[in-house]
Amino acid sequence: MDAHSQWTGLDAGRLERITDHIERNYIQPGKINGCQVQVTRRGHTAYARSFGQRDSARGTPWSDDTIVRIYSMTKPITSVALMTLFEQGLFQLDDPVHRFVPEWRNHRVWVSGEGAAMVTEAPKRPVSFRDVLSHTSGLTYGSLLASLTGLPIEHPVDKAYDAIGVRRGDGETLDQFLGKLGEVPLRYHPGEQWMYSLATDVCGALVERISGMPFETYLKKTIFDPLGMTDTAFHVPTSKIPRFAANYMRLPNKSLRQSDDPQNSPYLTDPVFQSGGGGLVGTMADYVRFAEMLRGGGELDGVRIIGPRTLDLMTQNHLKGGVDLTQLAIGTFSETSNAGIGFGLGFAMTIDQTATGGLSSGDYYWGGAASTIFWVDPKEELTVVFMTQLMPSASFDFRGQLKSLVYSAIVD
Helix, strand or coil: CCHHHHHHCECHHHHCHHHHHHHHHHHCCCCCCEEEEEEEECCEEEEEEEEEEEECCCCEECCCCCEEECHHHHHHHHHHHHHHHHCCCCCCCCCEHHHCCHHHCCCCEEEECCHHHCEEECCCCCCEHHHHHHCCCCCCCCCHHHHHHCCCCCCHHHHHHHHHCCCCCCCCCHHHHHHHHCCCCECCCCCCCECCCCHHHHHHHHHHHHHCCCHHHHHHHHHHHHHCCCCCECCCCHHHHHHECCEEEECCCCCEEEEECCCCCHHHCCCCCCCCCCCCEEEHHHHHHHHHHHHCCCEECCEECCCHHHHHHHCCCCCHHHCCHHHHECCCCCCCCCCCEEECCCCEEECCHHHHCCCCCCCEEEECCCCCEEEEECCCCEEEEEEECEECCCCCCHHHHHHHHHHCCECC
C-alpha cells in the first residue's frame, strides 16, 4: 500500500478500475460525452478524474472546473437550508405548512374521477413540514413528469396541475406557485405514501417566506458563501459560459442529441422562479465541499452550516412505520431504486443492505435528472460525487456501478 493509500484506506490500483470502466464502457462507445468523478475518504482525495468532452459540438474537453446542471441534487441543499430555520426555532417538523402558507388551509384529497366529476375528501391532517421534506405530502410532479419522462399525463391529479398551470418557469413566482398548489387536490393523505414531487420546490419557497429574504440570497448567506461554493447558482453568468457543459438526451436508438446548448441556454438568464427542487448549476469542487460538510456532521474547515444532531435527524428514515420505499412509493419516477431504501428529510438512505444487494450499509444520497449522483457514508468516512450531463437519469446505473468499484477498493 502506498503512502497516500495509508491515509485513505483505499487501494489506489483498485480505484483505477473506475478509469478503465468509464473509458471502456461509456466514453469510447459514445454512451456519454464526458464526466467527472471524485472519491474522498477521511477528508483526503483518493481519486479525482475528468473524462471526455463537455461539449462535443465544439470539441471542448471536460475540465476539472466544468459547470453542470445538478437538477435534483439541488434538493439536499434546499432541505439543509430549510432545516437551518428549524434550528432557529421557527417551525417544528409536524407543524402544518399552512402556518406560513394560508393558501393551503383548504386542501382536499383525491378519491376518484377527474375534472368536474372529481370526488375529493378532507385530508386526515394538514400537510406538515416533515411531509414536504420527505415527499410524503400528497403533492405530485404534475405535468412536469411528462416532460422529464416522455410519458403521457394520465392521473386525474396530474391533469389538475396542468389545468391550473402549475409550473416552475415562464415568469412564475414562488408565491404564485404556492397559491396554485393550494388549489389542486392532494394525490393521497399526507404521510401515508411516498411520491417524488414538487415538494422540495415548496421547501425553497418556505425558506423565502420564513427568512424574509430571496431564496438564492439565503442560500448564498447560509451555505454557498460560508463553504466557498463560488460557482453554485441559479444561472451561469457571462464570464463563466466557457466552462458550462452541454446537456444531452439519450434517444430510443441509443444515440445522443444535444438538448441544451451552453452558448444558448435558459441557464444564462437569472430565473424569476428559483427552483429548490432542481434549479442549481455548479461544479464538482463546489458539491464536494457540500458533501464533505455533510460527512463532517455539518461542519467543514471550521465553518458550521448545521448542527450534527439536526443532520442525524435528517438522515434517518422518516417513512411511516420505518418501512422501505417498496411499501409506500407511488410511481416509478425517482432518483433512487426502492428495495432496502428509506427516505429522510431531503435524502434517501440505505436501511437494508441485503435488500439493495450493494456493498454500502450506512450511506445517504440523491441524484439529478442529468445523471449526476452523490453519496455520503459517515460510517466509512466517504463521499463520492459523479458529474455528467445525460438525460434521462435512468439510462445507466452509475450509482450501483461506482459503489461496487469504490467499496471494493476499501482495504482497511
